[in-house]
Amino acid sequence: MTSRTDSPTTTSEPPAPGGGVEVRLVDLRRSYGSVHALDGLSLDLEPGELVALLGPSGCGKTTALRALAGLEELDSGTVMVDGKDTTRVSAHRRNMGMVFQAYSLFPNMTARDNVGYGLRLRRTAAAARRRRADELLELVGLGTHATRYPHQLSGGQQQRVALARALAIAPQVLLLDEPLSALDAKVRAQLRDEIRRVQREVGTTTLFVTHDQEEALAMADRVGVMSAGQLQQIAPPAELYERPRTAFVAEFVGLTNRIPGTATDGRAQVLGTAVPLLEGSATSGSVTVLVRPESIEVAPDEQGNGRVIAPTYLGSLGRVQVRLHDDSVVLAQVASHQATELTPGTPVRVTVRPTPVLAIA
Amino acid sequence: MAAVTRTRGSRWVLRWLVLVVVAIYLLLPLLAMVEFSTRGAGGTRSLDAWRGIGEDDDLVGSIVASVELAALTVVGMLVLLVPTMTWVHLRVPAMRRVVEFICLLPLTIPAIVLVVGVAPIYAWVTYLVGDSALTLTFVYVVLVLPYAYRAIDGGLGAIDIVTLSEAARSLGSSWFQVLVRVIIPNIRGALISASVVSIALVLGEFTIASLLNFDTVQVVINLLGKRNAGIAVAVSVAALLFAFVLLVVVAYLEPRRRDAQEDDTTAVPAPQEARS
Amino acid sequence: MTDMLAPAPARTRPTGSATRRGAGRRLTAYLGVLPFLAFVTVFLLWPTYIVVTGAFQDDLGRFTLSNIQAVVSGPAYLDSFLVSIGLSLVTAVLGAVFGALLAWAVAEGRPDGLLRRCVVAASGVLAQFGGVMLAFAFLATFGFNGFVTLLLADTLGIDPLSGGGWIYGFAGLAVVYTYFQIPLMLIVFLPALEGLKPQWREASDSLGGSGWAYWRHVGGPILAPGFAGAALLLFANAFSAYATAAALISQGSPLVPLQIRSALTSEVVLGQANVGKALALGMVIVVAVVMTLYALLQRRTSKWLR
Numbered sequence: 001m002t003s004r005t006d007s008p009t010t011t012s013e014p015p016a017p018g019g020g021v022e023v024r025l026v027d028l029r030r031s032y033g034s035v036h037a038l039d040g041l042s043l044d045l046e047p048g049e050l051v052a053l054l055g056p057s058g059c060g061k062t063t064a065l066r067a068l069a070g071l072e073e074l075d076s077g078t079v080m081v082d083g084k085d086t087t088r089v090s091a092h093r094r095n096m097g098m099v100f101q102a103y104s105l106f107p108n109m110t111a112r113d114n115v116g117y118g119l120r121l122r123r124t125a126a127a128a129r130r131r132r133a134d135e136l137l138e139l140v141g142l143g144t145h146a147t148r149y150p151h152q153l154s155g156g157q158q159q160r161v162a163l164a165r166a167l168a169i170a171p172q173v174l175l176l177d178e179p180l181s182a183l184d185a186k187v188r189a190q191l192r193d194e195i196r197r198v199q200r201e202v203g204t205t206t207l208f209v210t211h212d213q214e215e216a217l218a219m220a221d222r223v224g225v226m227s228a229g230q231l232q233q234i235a236p237p238a239e240l241y242e243r244p245r246t247a248f249v250a251e252f253v254g255l256t257n258r259i260p261g262t263a264t265d266g267r268a269q270v271l272g273t274a275v276p277l278l279e280g281s282a283t284s285g286s287v288t289v290l291v292r293p294e295s296i297e298v299a300p301d302e303q304g305n306g307r308v309i310a311p312t313y314l315g316s317l318g319r320v321q322v323r324l325h326d327d328s329v330v331l332a333q334v335a336s337h338q339a340t341e342l343t344p345g346t347p348v349r350v351t352v353r354p355t356p357v358l359a360i361a
Numbered sequence: 362m363a364a365v366t367r368t369r370g371s372r373w374v375l376r377w378l379v380l381v382v383v384a385i386y387l388l389l390p391l392l393a394m395v396e397f398s399t400r401g402a403g404g405t406r407s408l409d410a411w412r413g414i415g416e417d418d419d420l421v422g423s424i425v426a427s428v429e430l431a432a433l434t435v436v437g438m439l440v441l442l443v444p445t446m447t448w449v450h451l452r453v454p455a456m457r458r459v460v461e462f463i464c465l466l467p468l469t470i471p472a473i474v475l476v477v478g479v480a481p482i483y484a485w486v487t488y489l490v491g492d493s494a495l496t497l498t499f500v501y502v503v504l505v506l507p508y509a510y511r512a513i514d515g516g517l518g519a520i521d522i523v524t525l526s527e528a529a530r531s532l533g534s535s536w537f538q539v540l541v542r543v544i545i546p547n548i549r550g551a552l553i554s555a556s557v558v559s560i561a562l563v564l565g566e567f568t569i570a571s572l573l574n575f576d577t578v579q580v581v582i583n584l585l586g587k588r589n590a591g592i593a594v595a596v597s598v599a600a601l602l603f604a605f606v607l608l609v610v611v612a613y614l615e616p617r618r619r620d621a622q623e624d625d626t627t628a629v630p631a632p633q634e635a636r637s
Numbered sequence: 638m639t640d641m642l643a644p645a646p647a648r649t650r651p652t653g654s655a656t657r658r659g660a661g662r663r664l665t666a667y668l669g670v671l672p673f674l675a676f677v678t679v680f681l682l683w684p685t686y687i688v689v690t691g692a693f694q695d696d697l698g699r700f701t702l703s704n705i706q707a708v709v710s711g712p713a714y715l716d717s718f719l720v721s722i723g724l725s726l727v728t729a730v731l732g733a734v735f736g737a738l739l740a741w742a743v744a745e746g747r748p749d750g751l752l753r754r755c756v757v758a759a760s761g762v763l764a765q766f767g768g769v770m771l772a773f774a775f776l777a778t779f780g781f782n783g784f785v786t787l788l789l790a791d792t793l794g795i796d797p798l799s800g801g802g803w804i805y806g807f808a809g810l811a812v813v814y815t816y817f818q819i820p821l822m823l824i825v826f827l828p829a830l831e832g833l834k835p836q837w838r839e840a841s842d843s844l845g846g847s848g849w850a851y852w853r854h855v856g857g858p859i860l861a862p863g864f865a866g867a868a869l870l871l872f873a874n875a876f877s878a879y880a881t882a883a884a885l886i887s888q889g890s891p892l893v894p895l896q897i898r899s900a901l902t903s904e905v906v907l908g909q910a911n912v913g914k915a916l917a918l919g920m921v922i923v924v925a926v927v928m929t930l931y932a933l934l935q936r937r938t939s940k941w942l943r
Contacts, residue, residue: 372745375742376741376742376745377742379738379739379741379742380739380742380743383735383738383739383742383819386735386816386819387759387763387816387819387820389778389785390771390774390775390777390778390816391774392784393774393777393778393783393784393785394773394774394777394778396777396784397777397782397783397784398777441672441673441676442673444669445669445670445672445673448666448669448670449669449670452666452669453663453666453667453669453670456667456670460670460673463674463677463681463682466681466685467681468873468928469873469921469924469925469928470681470685470921470924471876471877471879471894471920471921471924472877472879473877473879473894473897473898473917473920474688474877474897474917474920474921475681475684475685476901477684477687477688477691477897477901477913477914477917478683478684478685478686478687478688478691478914478917479680479684480901481687482679482680482683482684482687499679499680500680502676502680503677503680503681506677506681558765561761561762561765561766562765562766564766565765565766565767565768565770566768567768567769567879567880567883567884568768568879568880568883568894571880571883572898572901572902579768579769579770579880582769582770582773583769583883583884586769586772586773586776586884587887590773590776590777593773594773594774594777597769597770597773597774600766600770601762601763601766601767601770604761604762604766605758605759605762608757608758608759608761608762609754609755609758611758612754612757612758613754
């Protein structure tokens with residue numbers, strides 16, 4: 001008999017901060033009528049890792065997170081936490097901390113009581129409960145707000161309390177369901193860094209669901225892009241951005257130009273330049289090449305292949321839209337001084353830098 | 362998942378137990394009314410009582426009077442409340458609390474109390490306007506104030522009427538045009554529910570009509586109950602059904618509370634924002 | 638002095654006239670509310686004033702406490718208050734409990750479902766439309782020739798309800814009143830129940846709480862003020878009700894509204910013309926106290942269930 005503490009313990013001491021555990025989701029399937037919310041999703045989380053699931057509305061990312069929490073039933077598939085099959089364990093025995101989109105704090109309890117709720121259920125002594133709750137409120141920067149009620153806290157503060165509440169039970173896994181989407185842009189960026197700091201500090205394995213690519217890239221160790229209930233690609237942020245595996249990933253994450261070209265021998269001819277192809281590209285014939293704006297160069301040239309339509313000055317950098325002679329439009333990222341020089345109508349030459357690109361048939 | 366299923370199961374049983382028990386309590390008297398009103402001589406079924414509805418002149422007259430009364434009350438209520446509430450929203454926000462307090466006041470003044478105070482005033486009303494049941498309109502408008510106020514207030518709260526009216530004014534509308542062309546079309550749903558609540562209240566009102574001695578449908582039904590219970594019960598069933606249908610229709614006219622759920626959230630009603 | 642001050646009025650004149658115009662406009666703005674105020678003054682405020690002052694006047698309009706005294710010391714009047722309050726209390730509690738259960742059962746279903754729409758519409762009818770017709774419904778069910786009374790007599794040969802006489806007593810009134818209290822509770826309580834956010838349940842679950850823990854620590858405490866408030870509203874509703882009792886009971890006046898009826902309709906006893914107003918005032922006071930408590934509880938709930 002191994003004595004793992006995978007269910008709520010009934011010790012009188014508050015649980016110690018949980019180290020990271022490994023999580024494996026294997027071939028999860030869930031459909032509502034004819035819609036497949038999860039269509040064979042498999043995903044592994046390393047101990048202590050923060051993985052973001054990124055995707056458009058309805059791609060199944062929230063269903064995946066709720067399935068891990070035990071709030072959603074699965075048609076088939078296996079959920080393994082710390083090497084144990086927890087597929088059939090009900091939500092309140094899974095010991096997972098969850099932070100919801102918004103409004104999840106119990107309105108009838110103070111911040112301290114909210115944070116202490118999980119410990120109260122575990123019959124932790126009142127004094128220890130209070131100590132631990134205050135400790136966690138301190139951790140999220142709300143040490144002085146312990147006696148406030150949710151309606152007396154701002155949206156950002158409420159989400160901090162929700163994070164503290166989720167962490168108070170020293171969860172095996174931390175689940176974040178778009179915790180920032182209901183907040184103002186400024187608070188969002190601030191809380192984003194805050195969550196990452198706290199997560200590093202406690203080292204809890206974390207699954208984070210978002211539709212905001214910037215959030216995902218900024219916070220996660222690895223980002224999984226989902227579409228139609230399936231994982232398109234999972235990789236560290238830089239790799240995901242620079243070496244997208246599918247057209248969906250290339251276009252969902254960051255900006256992309258679709259430019260026609262021809263592929264031969266692992267290279268593509270695009271706007272007169274031979275560019276190396278990424279793994280998974282179409283390798284021969286006429287292809288569409290997906291090129292990032294920052295891989296496109298624009299230089300004034302009377303004999304060029306296009307004319308500037310609209311420059312955009314963005315402060316630290318600039319973007320220029322150019323209409324090519326074949327009437328297609330490309331977007332290029334340029335230095336900000338260039339954005340002011342390339343006035344509409346300027347004839348320019350557009351070329352592609354030889355960074356690896358994805359080509360599709 | 363086994364545990365989940367079991368608790369769902371027991372909840373399901375409890376839910377339907379409650380629904381069935383309460384449904385029996387609420388439906389039994391209604392079924393009894395149907396049974397009672399279709400009794401014939403010697404244990405047979407007969408529709409005589411139902412046919413009798415149309416043949417009783419007092420009853421028909423009172424139904425006509427009550428329907429007219431309902432229509433007048435709706436008109437009076439709308440004319441009194443819509444311009445006033447719009448005006449207060451736009452120009453005298455300081456009066457909002459006062460108007461709200463007055464409109465909700467009839468909730469704390471039972472009809473039986475109102476009739477005590479209003480009886481002396483009705484001596485004057487009949488002297489000035491005449492001794493018609495339709496004069497009840499005045500006191501019925503007061504009676505429906507709280508319900509109509511809430512409905513219209515909800516409608517006005519749901520649209521930004523300050524911006525709307527400023528936009529209309531900047532395009533050259535007069536105040537009256539703002540009211541008729543901009544405000545009213547935008548709170549049509551609220552006006553419909555305010556009207557329906559008023560109609561139901563007027564058609565069901567007994568206390569004031571009976572104690573001021575006007576023959577509305579409820580007063581006549583009550584008298585009829587002592588003379589020919591069959592007809593009285595038959596009219597009651599018809600009236601209850603009529604009110605029910607009216608309210609179901611209104612429920613379908615109201616805008617849907619939540620949009621069709623997204624595939625990701627089918628199990629749980631979406632909160633404020635759509636999930637992924 | 639004059640010289641020094643001279644420029645000042647010149648400078649302030651535009652502001653001054655603007656203020657005056659502003660005041661004028663504000664006055665016109667208030668005039669817009671005048672028709673409404675005039676109407677409610679005549680048909681709501683004045684009648685209320687008549688009741689309140691009449692309670693303290695004798696037949697000739699002089700100040701007196703004898704009406705109040707008559708109500709407080711006359712056993713029939715005092716009893717009617719006790720019976721009215723008792724009936725309201727019993728039916729408010731029964732209505733609140735069963736109405737809340739019904740609201741829960743309805744809220745579990747789809748928010749757009751047919752069941753929900755039908756139950757809500759039927760509740761609207763039964764709670765606010767019934768009156769006289771509900772009295773007939775119960776006479777047709779449990780009266781001397783009522784459906785259930787006959788059914789029991791015919792099929793079982795028994796008459797446990799002693800021929801239907803009970804329907805005219807306290808028990809009968811309680812059953813009929815509860816009949817319209819349950820639907821009213823549903824209408825009032827359903828929004829509060831639907832204000833419970835699914836995230837609260839899920840948060841409680843994920844923190845290790847069972848269904849019981851959720852209701853005990855979260856759902857129950859959140860709903861408690863709303864439930865109590867709704868029960869108070871039910872109390873006021875039963876206390877104010879007249880039509881059902883009037884249709885059911887034509888002899889004797891066990892309830893305050895029926896006492897008022899006889900005060901209004903029977904021959905006026907000398908010196909007692911305004912006792913009806915004193916009774917009415919008593920009703921207003923009871924209802925006003927209850928409704929104030931209701932409003933306070935509502936405010937608490939709305940803060941939580943924003």
